[in-house]
Amino acid sequence: MVAKRIIPCLDVKDGRTVKGIHFVGLRDMGDAVELGSRYAAEGADELVYLDISASAEGRKTFCGLVSRVAEQINIPFTVGGGISTIDDAARLLDAGADKISVNTAAISNPGLIDAIAGKYGSQFVVIAIDARVVDGRWMATTHGGRVATDRELFDWAREAQVRGAGELLFTSMDHDGTRDGYPCETYAALAESLSIPIIASGGAGCIQHIADVLTAGKADAALAASIFHSGEIPIPVLKQELRKQNIPVRL
Protein backbone atom coordinates (compact mmCIF):
# COMPACT_ATOMS: atom_id res chain seq x y z
CA MET A 1 0.00 0.00 0.00
CA VAL A 2 1.27 3.46 -0.85
CA ALA A 3 2.24 5.38 2.27
CA LYS A 4 0.59 8.68 3.14
CA ARG A 5 3.16 11.40 2.53
CA ILE A 6 4.36 14.16 4.85
CA ILE A 7 5.66 17.16 2.96
CA PRO A 8 7.38 20.18 4.51
CA CYS A 9 6.99 23.28 2.37
CA LEU A 10 9.81 25.77 2.17
CA ASP A 11 8.99 29.25 0.94
CA VAL A 12 12.10 30.68 -0.63
CA LYS A 13 13.07 34.27 -1.23
CA ASP A 14 16.51 35.00 -2.64
CA GLY A 15 17.73 31.52 -1.75
CA ARG A 16 16.55 31.53 1.85
CA THR A 17 13.44 30.06 3.44
CA VAL A 18 10.74 32.22 4.90
CA LYS A 19 7.20 31.48 6.07
CA GLY A 20 4.26 33.79 5.89
CA ILE A 21 1.16 33.81 8.01
CA HIS A 22 -1.71 34.34 5.58
CA PHE A 23 1.08 34.99 3.09
CA VAL A 24 2.08 38.30 4.67
CA GLY A 25 4.56 39.18 7.40
CA LEU A 26 7.43 36.94 6.38
CA ARG A 27 9.94 35.54 8.86
CA ASP A 28 13.39 34.26 7.86
CA MET A 29 13.88 30.56 8.63
CA GLY A 30 17.32 29.97 7.20
CA ASP A 31 19.20 28.15 4.48
CA ALA A 32 16.94 26.30 2.06
CA VAL A 33 19.21 23.37 1.16
CA GLU A 34 20.28 22.79 4.75
CA LEU A 35 16.71 22.85 6.00
CA GLY A 36 15.63 20.46 3.21
CA SER A 37 18.45 18.03 4.06
CA ARG A 38 17.41 18.10 7.68
CA TYR A 39 13.83 17.23 6.76
CA ALA A 40 14.92 14.44 4.41
CA ALA A 41 17.07 12.92 7.17
CA GLU A 42 14.17 13.19 9.63
CA GLY A 43 11.87 11.21 7.34
CA ALA A 44 10.04 13.77 5.19
CA ASP A 45 8.66 11.97 2.13
CA GLU A 46 8.95 14.87 -0.27
CA LEU A 47 9.76 18.55 -0.18
CA VAL A 48 8.12 21.52 -1.82
CA TYR A 49 10.17 24.61 -2.58
CA LEU A 50 8.08 27.64 -3.39
CA ASP A 51 9.78 30.63 -4.97
CA ILE A 52 8.24 33.84 -3.65
CA SER A 53 10.89 36.16 -5.12
CA ALA A 54 9.38 38.91 -7.18
CA SER A 55 12.50 39.93 -9.12
CA ALA A 56 14.19 38.37 -12.13
CA GLU A 57 17.35 38.19 -10.02
CA GLY A 58 15.50 36.23 -7.35
CA ARG A 59 14.21 33.79 -9.96
CA LYS A 60 17.73 33.15 -11.23
CA THR A 61 18.92 32.54 -7.67
CA PHE A 62 16.05 30.07 -7.23
CA CYS A 63 17.06 28.03 -10.28
CA GLY A 64 20.57 27.73 -8.82
CA LEU A 65 19.04 26.64 -5.55
CA VAL A 66 17.03 23.93 -7.34
CA SER A 67 20.28 22.51 -8.77
CA ARG A 68 21.87 22.39 -5.31
CA VAL A 69 18.78 20.75 -3.83
CA ALA A 70 18.83 18.10 -6.58
CA GLU A 71 22.50 17.40 -5.90
CA GLN A 72 22.25 17.14 -2.15
CA ILE A 73 18.78 15.82 -1.30
CA ASN A 74 17.84 12.16 -1.73
CA ILE A 75 14.03 12.40 -1.82
CA PRO A 76 11.70 13.81 -4.49
CA PHE A 77 10.94 17.52 -4.51
CA THR A 78 8.47 19.84 -6.18
CA VAL A 79 9.15 23.44 -7.09
CA GLY A 80 6.61 26.16 -7.63
CA GLY A 81 6.10 29.89 -7.73
CA GLY A 82 5.93 32.04 -10.81
CA ILE A 83 5.95 29.24 -13.39
CA SER A 84 4.08 30.72 -16.33
CA THR A 85 5.59 29.18 -19.46
CA ILE A 86 6.74 25.78 -20.63
CA ASP A 87 10.27 27.24 -20.73
CA ASP A 88 10.07 28.02 -17.00
CA ALA A 89 9.10 24.39 -16.41
CA ALA A 90 11.88 23.12 -18.68
CA ARG A 91 14.51 25.18 -16.83
CA LEU A 92 13.42 23.73 -13.49
CA LEU A 93 13.33 20.18 -14.89
CA ASP A 94 16.85 20.67 -16.23
CA ALA A 95 17.95 21.96 -12.84
CA GLY A 96 16.72 18.67 -11.33
CA ALA A 97 13.18 19.26 -10.04
CA ASP A 98 11.04 16.11 -9.91
CA LYS A 99 7.76 18.03 -10.24
CA ILE A 100 6.60 21.58 -10.75
CA SER A 101 3.47 23.16 -9.37
CA VAL A 102 1.45 25.71 -11.31
CA ASN A 103 -1.17 27.99 -9.83
CA THR A 104 -1.90 31.53 -11.02
CA ALA A 105 -0.60 31.05 -14.56
CA ALA A 106 -2.73 27.92 -15.08
CA ILE A 107 -5.90 29.83 -14.24
CA SER A 108 -5.18 32.56 -16.78
CA ASN A 109 -3.82 30.01 -19.28
CA PRO A 110 -5.19 26.51 -18.61
CA GLY A 111 -3.46 25.21 -21.76
CA LEU A 112 -0.19 25.52 -19.83
CA ILE A 113 -1.13 22.30 -18.01
CA ASP A 114 -1.67 20.44 -21.30
CA ALA A 115 1.58 21.79 -22.68
CA ILE A 116 3.76 20.81 -19.71
CA ALA A 117 2.04 17.46 -19.09
CA GLY A 118 2.13 16.64 -22.80
CA LYS A 119 5.83 17.25 -22.98
CA TYR A 120 7.06 15.97 -19.63
CA GLY A 121 4.26 13.72 -18.36
CA SER A 122 1.50 14.14 -15.79
CA GLN A 123 3.76 12.96 -12.97
CA PHE A 124 5.70 16.22 -13.44
CA VAL A 125 2.70 18.56 -13.03
CA VAL A 126 1.06 19.50 -9.73
CA ILE A 127 -1.93 21.84 -9.96
CA ALA A 128 -1.98 24.11 -6.92
CA ILE A 129 -5.29 25.74 -6.07
CA ASP A 130 -5.76 28.35 -3.35
CA ALA A 131 -9.46 28.77 -2.66
CA ARG A 132 -11.80 30.33 -0.16
CA VAL A 133 -15.54 30.16 0.44
CA VAL A 134 -17.46 32.99 -1.23
CA ASP A 135 -21.25 32.94 -0.85
CA GLY A 136 -21.20 29.25 0.04
CA ARG A 137 -19.00 28.17 -2.87
CA TRP A 138 -15.29 27.39 -2.90
CA MET A 139 -13.73 29.87 -5.34
CA ALA A 140 -10.12 29.79 -6.57
CA THR A 141 -7.89 32.76 -5.88
CA THR A 142 -4.58 33.73 -7.44
CA HIS A 143 -1.46 35.70 -6.53
CA GLY A 144 -1.16 34.05 -3.13
CA GLY A 145 -4.81 34.58 -2.28
CA ARG A 146 -4.93 38.29 -3.07
CA VAL A 147 -6.94 38.10 -6.30
CA ALA A 148 -10.40 36.53 -6.60
CA THR A 149 -11.34 34.54 -9.72
CA ASP A 150 -14.57 33.15 -11.19
CA ARG A 151 -13.24 29.57 -11.14
CA GLU A 152 -15.09 27.21 -8.79
CA LEU A 153 -12.72 24.80 -6.99
CA PHE A 154 -14.27 21.44 -8.00
CA ASP A 155 -14.80 22.48 -11.63
CA TRP A 156 -11.30 23.81 -11.94
CA ALA A 157 -9.74 20.80 -10.23
CA ARG A 158 -11.54 18.38 -12.56
CA GLU A 159 -10.58 20.43 -15.60
CA ALA A 160 -6.93 20.49 -14.47
CA GLN A 161 -7.01 16.70 -14.06
CA VAL A 162 -8.44 16.23 -17.56
CA ARG A 163 -5.77 18.57 -18.95
CA GLY A 164 -3.08 16.36 -17.47
CA ALA A 165 -2.27 17.50 -13.93
CA GLY A 166 -0.92 14.55 -11.97
CA GLU A 167 -1.65 15.81 -8.45
CA LEU A 168 -3.74 18.46 -6.73
CA LEU A 169 -2.31 20.68 -3.99
CA PHE A 170 -5.31 22.39 -2.43
CA THR A 171 -4.94 25.17 0.14
CA SER A 172 -7.93 26.67 1.88
CA MET A 173 -7.21 30.38 2.26
CA ASP A 174 -9.85 30.39 5.01
CA HIS A 175 -7.76 27.93 7.03
CA ASP A 176 -4.17 28.70 6.06
CA GLY A 177 -2.25 30.11 8.99
CA THR A 178 -5.12 29.64 11.45
CA ARG A 179 -3.80 26.41 13.05
CA ASP A 180 -7.44 25.30 13.41
CA GLY A 181 -7.17 22.26 11.13
CA TYR A 182 -8.09 21.46 7.55
CA PRO A 183 -11.59 21.52 5.98
CA CYS A 184 -11.77 17.72 5.92
CA GLU A 185 -15.21 17.46 4.31
CA THR A 186 -14.06 19.50 1.34
CA TYR A 187 -10.94 17.35 0.95
CA ALA A 188 -13.03 14.17 1.12
CA ALA A 189 -15.41 15.53 -1.52
CA LEU A 190 -12.44 16.39 -3.75
CA ALA A 191 -11.06 12.87 -3.30
CA GLU A 192 -14.43 11.47 -4.38
CA SER A 193 -14.57 13.62 -7.49
CA LEU A 194 -10.94 13.23 -8.66
CA SER A 195 -8.71 10.27 -9.48
CA ILE A 196 -5.38 12.07 -8.93
CA PRO A 197 -3.68 12.22 -5.52
CA ILE A 198 -4.54 15.16 -3.29
CA ILE A 199 -2.11 17.06 -1.08
CA ALA A 200 -3.71 18.93 1.81
CA SER A 201 -2.16 22.25 2.73
CA GLY A 202 -2.81 25.07 5.14
CA GLY A 203 -4.31 24.99 8.60
CA ALA A 204 -2.46 22.31 10.56
CA GLY A 205 -1.88 23.27 14.18
CA CYS A 206 -1.35 19.85 15.73
CA ILE A 207 -0.71 16.19 14.89
CA GLN A 208 -4.39 15.26 15.07
CA HIS A 209 -5.27 17.78 12.34
CA ILE A 210 -2.88 15.98 10.00
CA ALA A 211 -4.20 12.55 11.04
CA ASP A 212 -7.75 13.77 10.36
CA VAL A 213 -7.10 15.08 6.87
CA LEU A 214 -5.33 11.81 5.93
CA THR A 215 -8.27 9.71 7.18
CA ALA A 216 -11.60 11.59 7.24
CA GLY A 217 -10.26 14.00 4.60
CA LYS A 218 -9.01 11.10 2.41
CA ALA A 219 -5.96 13.15 1.41
CA ASP A 220 -2.90 11.29 0.09
CA ALA A 221 -0.41 13.70 1.60
CA ALA A 222 -0.22 16.56 4.05
CA LEU A 223 1.90 19.62 3.47
CA ALA A 224 2.82 22.10 6.18
CA ALA A 225 5.44 24.72 6.86
CA SER A 226 5.61 26.63 10.12
CA ILE A 227 4.76 23.70 12.43
CA PHE A 228 7.82 21.94 11.02
CA HIS A 229 10.11 24.97 10.70
CA SER A 230 9.51 26.00 14.30
CA GLY A 231 10.40 22.51 15.51
CA GLU A 232 7.02 22.35 17.18
CA ILE A 233 6.06 19.04 15.52
CA PRO A 234 9.17 16.99 14.70
CA ILE A 235 8.52 14.74 11.69
CA PRO A 236 9.60 11.49 13.45
CA VAL A 237 7.15 12.21 16.29
CA LEU A 238 4.38 13.00 13.80
CA LYS A 239 4.96 9.80 11.84
CA GLN A 240 5.12 7.59 14.93
CA GLU A 241 1.80 8.99 16.05
CA LEU A 242 0.23 8.52 12.58
CA ARG A 243 1.39 4.90 12.54
CA LYS A 244 -0.09 4.39 16.02
CA GLN A 245 -3.40 5.47 14.48
CA ASN A 246 -2.94 2.82 11.74
CA ILE A 247 -2.23 5.37 9.05
CA PRO A 248 0.32 3.88 6.62
CA VAL A 249 3.49 5.98 6.76
CA ARG A 250 7.13 5.37 5.90
CA LEU A 251 9.25 5.12 9.04
Next chain:
Amino acid sequence: MIAIVDYDAGNIRSVLNALGRVGASDFVLTANRSQLRKASHVILPGVGEASCAMQALRDAGLSDFIPTLEQPVLGICVGAQLMCAGSEEGDTRCMGIFSAEVRRFRETRAEKVPHMGWNSLREPEAGANGFCSPLFAGLKQGEYVYFVHSYYPEVCADTIAISNHGIDFSAALGRDNFYACQFHPEKSGAAGERILKNFLAL
Protein backbone atom coordinates in the same frame (compact mmCIF):
# COMPACT_ATOMS: atom_id res chain seq x y z
CA MET B 1 34.44 3.36 -14.27
CA ILE B 2 30.63 3.23 -14.11
CA ALA B 3 28.85 3.61 -17.45
CA ILE B 4 25.37 5.10 -17.71
CA VAL B 5 23.71 4.05 -20.95
CA ASP B 6 23.09 7.14 -23.07
CA TYR B 7 20.15 6.49 -25.38
CA ASP B 8 18.27 9.75 -25.00
CA ALA B 9 15.62 8.27 -22.72
CA GLY B 10 14.95 10.90 -20.15
CA ASN B 11 16.32 12.63 -17.16
CA ILE B 12 19.56 11.07 -15.98
CA ARG B 13 20.59 14.01 -13.82
CA SER B 14 19.01 12.55 -10.69
CA VAL B 15 20.91 9.28 -11.21
CA LEU B 16 24.18 11.20 -11.64
CA ASN B 17 23.43 13.28 -8.53
CA ALA B 18 22.74 10.13 -6.51
CA LEU B 19 26.01 8.54 -7.68
CA GLY B 20 27.75 11.70 -6.52
CA ARG B 21 26.11 11.41 -3.10
CA VAL B 22 27.26 7.81 -2.63
CA GLY B 23 30.80 8.84 -3.52
CA ALA B 24 30.96 7.35 -7.02
CA SER B 25 32.67 10.11 -8.95
CA ASP B 26 34.10 8.00 -11.78
CA PHE B 27 31.27 7.66 -14.30
CA VAL B 28 30.67 8.21 -17.99
CA LEU B 29 27.51 8.71 -20.02
CA THR B 30 27.90 6.64 -23.18
CA ALA B 31 26.32 4.55 -25.92
CA ASN B 32 29.72 3.34 -27.11
CA ARG B 33 29.93 -0.46 -27.00
CA SER B 34 33.58 -0.79 -26.11
CA GLN B 35 33.20 1.78 -23.31
CA LEU B 36 30.15 -0.09 -22.03
CA ARG B 37 31.99 -3.42 -22.30
CA LYS B 38 34.95 -2.08 -20.28
CA ALA B 39 32.90 -0.43 -17.51
CA SER B 40 32.93 -1.96 -14.03
CA HIS B 41 29.17 -1.38 -13.70
CA VAL B 42 26.47 -0.39 -16.18
CA ILE B 43 23.30 1.55 -15.32
CA LEU B 44 20.34 1.63 -17.73
CA PRO B 45 18.04 4.52 -16.76
CA GLY B 46 14.81 5.35 -18.51
CA VAL B 47 11.61 7.33 -18.32
CA GLY B 48 8.75 7.80 -20.73
CA GLU B 49 6.89 5.39 -22.96
CA ALA B 50 8.23 1.83 -23.30
CA SER B 51 7.98 1.36 -27.07
CA CYS B 52 9.76 4.70 -27.71
CA ALA B 53 12.45 3.86 -25.17
CA MET B 54 12.93 0.40 -26.69
CA GLN B 55 13.14 1.93 -30.17
CA ALA B 56 15.75 4.40 -28.91
CA LEU B 57 17.75 1.49 -27.52
CA ARG B 58 17.52 -0.34 -30.87
CA ASP B 59 18.50 2.85 -32.74
CA ALA B 60 21.56 3.12 -30.50
CA GLY B 61 22.38 -0.48 -31.51
CA LEU B 62 22.22 -1.64 -27.89
CA SER B 63 19.12 -3.84 -27.60
CA ASP B 64 20.99 -7.04 -28.53
CA PHE B 65 24.23 -5.86 -26.96
CA ILE B 66 23.13 -5.16 -23.36
CA PRO B 67 22.01 -8.78 -22.73
CA THR B 68 25.58 -9.89 -23.58
CA LEU B 69 27.20 -7.74 -20.86
CA GLU B 70 29.00 -9.64 -18.12
CA GLN B 71 29.57 -6.99 -15.44
CA PRO B 72 26.81 -5.92 -12.98
CA VAL B 73 24.00 -4.12 -14.86
CA LEU B 74 21.20 -2.17 -13.16
CA GLY B 75 18.02 -1.07 -14.95
CA ILE B 76 15.92 1.66 -13.33
CA CYS B 77 12.17 2.28 -13.90
CA VAL B 78 11.51 2.05 -17.66
CA GLY B 79 15.09 0.77 -17.96
CA ALA B 80 13.99 -2.12 -15.74
CA GLN B 81 10.94 -2.76 -17.92
CA LEU B 82 13.07 -2.89 -21.07
CA MET B 83 15.00 -5.79 -19.48
CA CYS B 84 11.77 -7.82 -19.20
CA ALA B 85 10.25 -10.07 -21.89
CA GLY B 86 7.72 -7.58 -23.18
CA SER B 87 5.44 -4.70 -22.24
CA GLU B 88 1.74 -4.04 -22.73
CA GLU B 89 2.69 -0.41 -23.25
CA GLY B 90 2.83 0.07 -27.00
CA ASP B 91 2.81 -3.75 -27.38
CA THR B 92 6.59 -3.76 -27.05
CA ARG B 93 9.03 -6.69 -27.33
CA CYS B 94 11.78 -5.99 -24.82
CA MET B 95 15.25 -7.46 -24.20
CA GLY B 96 14.03 -10.61 -22.46
CA ILE B 97 16.73 -10.72 -19.77
CA PHE B 98 13.96 -11.39 -17.22
CA SER B 99 10.97 -13.61 -17.95
CA ALA B 100 8.39 -11.13 -16.59
CA GLU B 101 5.82 -9.43 -18.79
CA VAL B 102 5.09 -5.76 -18.04
CA ARG B 103 1.40 -4.93 -17.47
CA ARG B 104 -0.67 -1.84 -16.72
CA PHE B 105 -2.15 -1.28 -13.24
CA ARG B 106 -5.94 -1.33 -13.05
CA GLU B 107 -7.22 1.86 -11.49
CA THR B 108 -9.55 1.64 -8.48
CA ARG B 109 -10.70 4.10 -5.80
CA ALA B 110 -8.01 2.82 -3.46
CA GLU B 111 -5.28 2.27 -6.04
CA LYS B 112 -4.63 5.35 -8.10
CA VAL B 113 -2.69 5.15 -11.36
CA PRO B 114 0.11 6.11 -11.74
CA HIS B 115 1.39 4.31 -8.67
CA MET B 116 3.20 7.29 -7.20
CA GLY B 117 4.86 7.59 -3.82
CA TRP B 118 6.53 5.43 -1.20
CA ASN B 119 5.68 1.76 -1.01
CA SER B 120 7.20 -1.11 0.91
CA LEU B 121 9.34 -4.01 -0.28
CA ARG B 122 9.16 -7.61 0.79
CA GLU B 123 11.29 -10.64 0.11
CA PRO B 124 9.64 -13.23 -2.17
CA GLU B 125 11.23 -16.18 -0.35
CA ALA B 126 8.79 -17.27 2.35
CA GLY B 127 10.33 -17.25 5.80
CA ALA B 128 13.35 -15.09 4.99
CA ASN B 129 14.16 -12.42 7.57
CA GLY B 130 16.00 -9.98 5.41
CA PHE B 131 16.47 -9.94 1.66
CA CYS B 132 18.31 -12.78 -0.08
CA SER B 133 19.61 -10.63 -2.95
CA PRO B 134 22.91 -8.81 -2.35
CA LEU B 135 21.26 -5.72 -3.91
CA PHE B 136 19.24 -5.38 -0.70
CA ALA B 137 21.97 -6.26 1.81
CA GLY B 138 21.38 -4.42 5.08
CA LEU B 139 17.78 -3.47 4.29
CA LYS B 140 14.92 -4.66 6.44
CA GLN B 141 11.70 -6.29 5.24
CA GLY B 142 9.08 -3.61 4.72
CA GLU B 143 11.62 -0.95 3.70
CA TYR B 144 9.98 1.88 1.76
CA VAL B 145 11.19 3.08 -1.64
CA TYR B 146 9.86 5.67 -4.10
CA PHE B 147 7.83 4.69 -7.18
CA VAL B 148 6.37 6.61 -10.13
CA HIS B 149 4.90 4.30 -12.79
CA SER B 150 1.73 3.05 -14.46
CA TYR B 151 3.14 -0.26 -15.75
CA TYR B 152 4.70 -3.01 -13.63
CA PRO B 153 6.74 -6.17 -14.19
CA GLU B 154 4.82 -9.24 -13.06
CA VAL B 155 6.14 -11.45 -10.31
CA CYS B 156 8.34 -14.14 -11.88
CA ALA B 157 11.19 -16.51 -11.01
CA ASP B 158 13.63 -13.55 -11.19
CA THR B 159 11.74 -11.39 -8.67
CA ILE B 160 13.98 -10.32 -5.77
CA ALA B 161 11.56 -7.87 -4.10
CA ILE B 162 7.78 -7.65 -4.24
CA SER B 163 5.60 -4.61 -3.71
CA ASN B 164 1.81 -4.38 -3.79
CA HIS B 165 -0.47 -1.85 -5.45
CA GLY B 166 -3.77 -3.69 -5.68
CA ILE B 167 -1.71 -6.56 -7.07
CA ASP B 168 1.70 -8.00 -6.18
CA PHE B 169 4.37 -6.97 -8.68
CA SER B 170 8.15 -7.14 -9.08
CA ALA B 171 9.63 -4.07 -7.38
CA ALA B 172 13.04 -5.50 -8.27
CA LEU B 173 14.42 -8.33 -10.39
CA GLY B 174 17.76 -10.11 -10.47
CA ARG B 175 19.36 -12.82 -12.54
CA ASP B 176 23.10 -13.54 -12.74
CA ASN B 177 24.80 -10.13 -13.25
CA PHE B 178 21.55 -8.34 -14.19
CA TYR B 179 19.48 -6.31 -11.72
CA ALA B 180 16.46 -4.07 -12.18
CA CYS B 181 14.50 -1.72 -9.91
CA GLN B 182 11.03 -0.56 -10.87
CA PHE B 183 11.36 2.10 -8.14
CA HIS B 184 13.81 5.00 -8.13
CA PRO B 185 16.74 4.24 -5.82
CA GLU B 186 18.09 7.71 -6.67
CA LYS B 187 15.02 9.25 -4.97
CA SER B 188 14.50 6.69 -2.20
CA GLY B 189 16.31 8.36 0.66
CA ALA B 190 18.87 6.45 2.71
CA ALA B 191 17.42 3.08 1.59
CA GLY B 192 17.92 4.00 -2.05
CA GLU B 193 21.49 5.10 -1.44
CA ARG B 194 22.19 1.81 0.31
CA ILE B 195 20.84 -0.07 -2.74
CA LEU B 196 23.09 1.96 -5.08
CA LYS B 197 26.09 1.30 -2.82
CA ASN B 198 25.24 -2.41 -2.74
CA PHE B 199 25.07 -2.47 -6.54
CA LEU B 200 28.41 -0.68 -6.86
CA ALA B 201 29.96 -3.17 -4.43
CA LEU B 202 28.95 -6.15 -6.62
